[in-house]
Amino acid sequence: MKLHVHFVVGACLSFCALFAHGTQEPAPPAAAVKQPSTSTTDHSKLEALKGPFTSGPEVTKACLSCHNTAGHQVMNSIHWTWEAKSKTTGKTLGKKWAANNFCGSPISNEPRCTSCHAGYGWSGKDFDFTKQENVDCLACHDNTGTYKKFSTDAGHPLYADREFEPMEGPPGKKPFKAPDLTKIAQHVGKPGRSNCGNCHFNGGGGDAVKHGDLDSSLKNPPRELDVHMAKDGANLVCADCHTFNAHQPSGSRYAVNPKDTHGFDLPKDDHNRATCESCHSQTPHKQAKINNHAKKVACQTCHIPEFARGGIATKMLWDWSTAGKMGPDGKPLFIKDDHGHLKYSAAKGDFKYGENVRPEYKWYNGTVEQVSIVDKLDQYIDKDGVLELNRIQGSASDENARIWPFKVMHGKQAYDPVNNTLVVNHVFGDDDTALWKNYDFAKSIKAGMDYAGLPYSGKFDFIETRMNWFITHMVAPKEKAVPCAECHTRAADGRLASITGVYLPGRDHNPLVDLFGGLAIAGAIGGGLIHGLVRIVTRRRKEQNQ
Amino acid sequence: MSAERIYIYKRYERFWHWSQALLIIGMMITGFEVHGTYTLLGFQKAVQLHTLAAWTLLTLWAFTIFWQFTTGEWRQYLPSLKNVLAMVNYYLIGIFRDAPHPFRKTVVQKHNPLQRLAYLALLAVISPLIWISGLFYLFYGNWQQLGIDRYLTLEWVAVAHTLGAFLITAFFFIHVYLTTTGHTVFAHIKAMVTGWEEVDEHHKAH
Numbered sequence: 001m002k003l004h005v006h007f008v009v010g011a012c013l014s015f016c017a018l019f020a021h022g023t024q025e026p027a028p029p030a031a032a033v034k035q036p037s038t039s040t041t042d043h044s045k046l047e048a049l050k051g052p053f054t055s056g057p058e059v060t061k062a063c064l065s066c067h068n069t070a071g072h073q074v075m076n077s078i079h080w081t082w083e084a085k086s087k088t089t090g091k092t093l094g095k096k097w098a099a100n101n102f103c104g105s106p107i108s109n110e111p112r113c114t115s116c117h118a119g120y121g122w123s124g125k126d127f128d129f130t131k132q133e134n135v136d137c138l139a140c141h142d143n144t145g146t147y148k149k150f151s152t153d154a155g156h157p158l159y160a161d162r163e164f165e166p167m168e169g170p171p172g173k174k175p176f177k178a179p180d181l182t183k184i185a186q187h188v189g190k191p192g193r194s195n196c197g198n199c200h201f202n203g204g205g206g207d208a209v210k211h212g213d214l215d216s217s218l219k220n221p222p223r224e225l226d227v228h229m230a231k232d233g234a235n236l237v238c239a240d241c242h243t244f245n246a247h248q249p250s251g252s253r254y255a256v257n258p259k260d261t262h263g264f265d266l267p268k269d270d271h272n273r274a275t276c277e278s279c280h281s282q283t284p285h286k287q288a289k290i291n292n293h294a295k296k297v298a299c300q301t302c303h304i305p306e307f308a309r310g311g312i313a314t315k316m317l318w319d320w321s322t323a324g325k326m327g328p329d330g331k332p333l334f335i336k337d338d339h340g341h342l343k344y345s346a347a348k349g350d351f352k353y354g355e356n357v358r359p360e361y362k363w364y365n366g367t368v369e370q371v372s373i374v375d376k377l378d379q380y381i382d383k384d385g386v387l388e389l390n391r392i393q394g395s396a397s398d399e400n401a402r403i404w405p406f407k408v409m410h411g412k413q414a415y416d417p418v419n420n421t422l423v424v425n426h427v428f429g430d431d432d433t434a435l436w437k438n439y440d441f442a443k444s445i446k447a448g449m450d451y452a453g454l455p456y457s458g459k460f461d462f463i464e465t466r467m468n469w470f471i472t473h474m475v476a477p478k479e480k481a482v483p484c485a486e487c488h489t490r491a492a493d494g495r496l497a498s499i500t501g502v503y504l505p506g507r508d509h510n511p512l513v514d515l516f517g518g519l520a521i522a523g524a525i526g527g528g529l530i531h532g533l534v535r536i537v538t539r540r541r542k543e544q545n546q
Numbered sequence: 547m548s549a550e551r552i553y554i555y556k557r558y559e560r561f562w563h564w565s566q567a568l569l570i571i572g573m574m575i576t577g578f579e580v581h582g583t584y585t586l587l588g589f590q591k592a593v594q595l596h597t598l599a600a601w602t603l604l605t606l607w608a609f610t611i612f613w614q615f616t617t618g619e620w621r622q623y624l625p626s627l628k629n630v631l632a633m634v635n636y637y638l639i640g641i642f643r644d645a646p647h648p649f650r651k652t653v654v655q656k657h658n659p660l661q662r663l664a665y666l667a668l669l670a671v672i673s674p675l676i677w678i679s680g681l682f683y684l685f686y687g688n689w690q691q692l693g694i695d696r697y698l699t700l701e702w703v704a705v706a707h708t709l710g711a712f713l714i715t716a717f718f719f720i721h722v723y724l725t726t727t728g729h730t731v732f733a734h735i736k737a738m739v740t741g742w743e744e745v746d747e748h749h750k751a752h
Contacts, residue, residue: 289593292687485589490582503701506582506589510705517712524716528723531637535727538642 037189044186051182056120056156057133059185064132071132073247079118080135082106084254088367093254097372099389101318101411101465102204105373105424108451111154112428116199123154125451138181140195141188146179148198152428157181167436168334168345193219193229196238208312212357212407213473217310225310227477243273250274256470258298258366258394259402276300296502298364298402300472302482306356307407307471313341317352319412320425321462324439332439347427347436349412359405359471361496365394366401368468374454377420381463387415389467396501403499405471412464414445418457424448554656554743559619562610563738569603570718572596577711600680622657625666633660641727651743668717676710679703 043049048062064071078084083094091097095106095113106113114122119134121127128134136155138147150158158178165173197219204210208217223230229237242251243265251274260277262269273279276299283291293302308314325346327333332346341353369391371380381387389411394401415422426448427435433447441460449456487496488506496504555563572595579585579592587595614620632648637660640648649658657665682689682703689695728734729744737743 288687289597295687295690483588483590484593485585488580488582488589503699503704505580505700505704508701508704509582509708510701513705513709513712517709517715520712520716521719524719524723528719532723532726534642539644542644 039189043188046186049182049185051185053181053185055159056136056138056181059181060120060133060135060137062185063137063188070137070247071135074118074135074137075129075132076246077118077248078252079140079247079249081129082117084252086254086368086370088255089369091370091372093370093372097374098254099371099373099375099422101389101409101413101467102210102315103427104413105448105452107373107424108426108448109428112152114155115149115151115153116202117155120155138184138188139198140191142184142195143189143192144184144187145192145194147184148179150176167332167347168342191237191239193237196242200238204315208308208310208314210315210409211469211473212307212314212354213304213469213471215308215310215312215314217312218473221310221474223477224480225476226474228475233477241273241278243271245271253470254368254370256364256366256368256404256472258364258400258404259295276303294402296396296402298404300470300475301359301361301403301405303475303478304359304405304471304473305476305480305482306358307405307474308355308357309474309476311355313339313353313355314357314407315351315409316354316357316407317350317410318348319350320414321349321412323347323349323435324441326439346439352410357407358495360408360468361403361405361499362392362468363394363396363398363401363499363501364392364404365398367393369393371422373422373424373452375421377415377422377463385464387463387465389465392468396499403496407469407471409467409469410464411467412462414441414460415463416449416457416459417461418459419455421454423456423460424452424454426451550745551742552651552653552745553741554651554653555738555741556617557741558613560738560741562606562613565606566603569599569606570714572599573603574711574715574718581708581711597684600684604677622655623662623665623669625662626659628659630659630663633658637727651745664717668714672710672713672717675706676714679707679710683707 046066048065053059053062060071074080078094081094082096083092085091086093099105103109103113110127111123118136118139119127120136121134136149138157139149148157149155150162158176160178162176162178163173164176165171197214197216200211201207201214201216201218202209203214208215218226218229220231221229223233227233228241229235242249244250250272257275260275260282263277263282265271265273265278280299282294285291322344323346325333325344333344334342334346335344337343337353339353342351344350369380369388371377371387371389377387380389380391392404392406413422414425423445425435425441426433426444430437431447432438433440433443435441435444438444445460446456446458482495485506487494488504490507490509491497494507496507576587576592576596576599579587580589580596586592629648636645636648639645651658682694682698683700685692686700686703689698725734725738726732728737733744
């Protein structure tokens with residue numbers, strides 16, 4: 001039994017271990033914290049923080065003894081609720097409901113997934129979302145860089161050192177140290193890059209996996225990679241743009257502003273700086289011609305030439321349908337490619353990766369048709385039978401729409417072909433149904449759907465899916481912006497080759513006018529040549545006759 | 547064959563002609579690159595040079611229009627159908643038989659009747675087509691402000707501009723070829739450089 005526990009926990013750890021860097025090695029000191037501190041409070045001198053603390057909630061209670069509204073502020077935020085209501089479609093989204101083509105749903109997999117919840121103890125359906133001391137203050141406010149929520153403990157950090165063998169990593173147990181909560185509690189402050197990055201760089205189960213434009217290379221990026229976060233650039237941290245108001249973050253993929261018509265965010269405004277225009281205005285270029293482009297083209301489209309530029313590959317394809325293969329030794333099969341990336345995992349299926357990937361471009365008007373795990377799929381499946389999990393809306397004629405860059409994630413995942421819905425897959429857990437222990441989809445899907453209380457026909461199949469991820473980080477310096485000719489070209493692989501509804505000079509032309517014009521020019525040149533030739537010939541004849 | 551020299555192209559006129567020639571050649575080269583016909587300078591450079599050349603030519607035209615009217619030279623462009631057929635006949639037949647040129651340049655009549663028609667077409671059709679479409683093209687970013695985006699699409703403007711570009715390019719090649727039809731191959735070009743044209747004596751007798 002104990003072996004089982006080790007195996008399962010190890011399997012889950014592999015999420016982190018696989019993609020190495022940030023999770024196993026001690027994190028670099030919180031480089032992003034600006035020195036000297038301008039805070040009027042030295043937390044290390046506070047009586048309430050003397051400790052010693054033996055659990056997360058204990059620290060939170062101490063925090064709340066002064067910051068007595070912070071708990072409820074956090075509890076109103078998406079970081080706590082994992083729910084968001086779309087203003088455009090009215091759908092309830094957030095991690096709890098929005099489908100994706102990575103790990104799937106947190107439902108029935110809580111202890112693993114909620115290691116990135118801004119709280120402690122969300123291990124199942126009974127979690128009390130109203131209990132203030134369950135809020136995790138340290139995940140965001142640790143300034144020592146040593147606080148880590150453990151990957152399988154429902155949001156808790158380790159309270160004692162542990163040893164594990166990762167499922168997909170190299171064999172052998174690895175030690176994991178419990179962070180010093182007392183020291184951390186005494187060294188808190190504004191969130192730096194690592195605080196956000198510990199979760200957001202590791203979305204999808206590992207470094208760089210999900211977003212393509214967010215990975216641990218942004219902790220200390222060269223200017224070339226991120227002009228805003230580089231030390232020799234603007235040296236900003238995440239929260240400088242993703243400004244918080246009463247613990248509510250600004251900027252969310254569930255509500256990306258397609259076109260900021262407000263411009264500068266001045267002190268009298270709403271303190272929401274998650275658009276480029278908030279700092280750069282709507283007309284930041286010297287040339288009017290380029291400013292004019294901003295009406296139809298998002299800043300990111302030109303200023304982020306490629307994503308995954310930090311040397312860490314992002315996942316481009318995840319095919320669940322092949323999961324479950326065993327090796328000749330009867331043990332789950334894991335195969336790595338030449339770069340050390342797992343290309344096959346018995347637990348998850350086949351993967352493909354990409355670095356320095358050119359985004360795909362689409363019109364976006366503010367509406368994303370995000371599929372929820374309770375939706376019927378018919379209207380989201382296109383002619384080729386591919387399910388688009390979050391169709392991007394917009395067209396050239398739409399006043400609010402601009403051309404935006406996306407990472408398009410390819411997937412193949414389980415669904416219920418009878419009810420025509422996606423399914424909740426129970427992957428994680430120490431039981432006899434979890435996929436990552438039993439490698440049996442029939443059991444794991446049944447268990448997941450039962451747990452979620454959703455209708456399930458008992459039949460499952462795999463469907464090809466696509467998911468669009470906004471590319472909006474890793475902004476390059478201006479001299480590295482996409483050159484005009486990469487869109488204004490007739491080449492079939494031009495960046496905007498598939499964008500419809502606009503006449504793009506250099507790309508588009510009227511074939512009839514070009515034919516007529518070509519004939520006119522050829523006629524003019526040919527006519528002159530023939531006329532001139534006849535003149536020469538007739539003159540020569542005349543000279544000979546004389 | 548004795549010849550008489552007359553001063554036919556004045557200094558400003560020559561300056562206008564050659565700077566205009568340079569600008570138009572530049573705009574043909576950059577324009578067709580913007581159109582996507584080939585890659586030479588790169589799209590951005592091509593657009594910038596094309597725009598700069600356009601504004602320069604507009605400025606040149608402002609001066610030239612002033613010059614045309616203050617000197618009365620604008621009358622050189624008044625069309626006349628008289629003797630047009632004689633010109634056509636000359637270019638189609640006479641020129642091969644060494645027939646005399648039916649038109650004799652003078653200071654007050656420096657363009658032959660066919661030339662007058664061609665320049666009128668250039669001024670009345672091709673130029674407005676290019677300039678109007680070109681200015682709309684240039685100010686595409688302001689359409690919304692001006693409320694004209696409801697009536698106009700960039701595609702129509704671009705296609706009109708391209709059509710004008712093809713026409714003036716065809717005109718350019720014919721124009722250059724016809725410069726070789728003087729009494730020597732380079733006689734007309736020489737005249738446009740120096741201002742002095744050699745006129746045949748026997749024509750003077752008419």
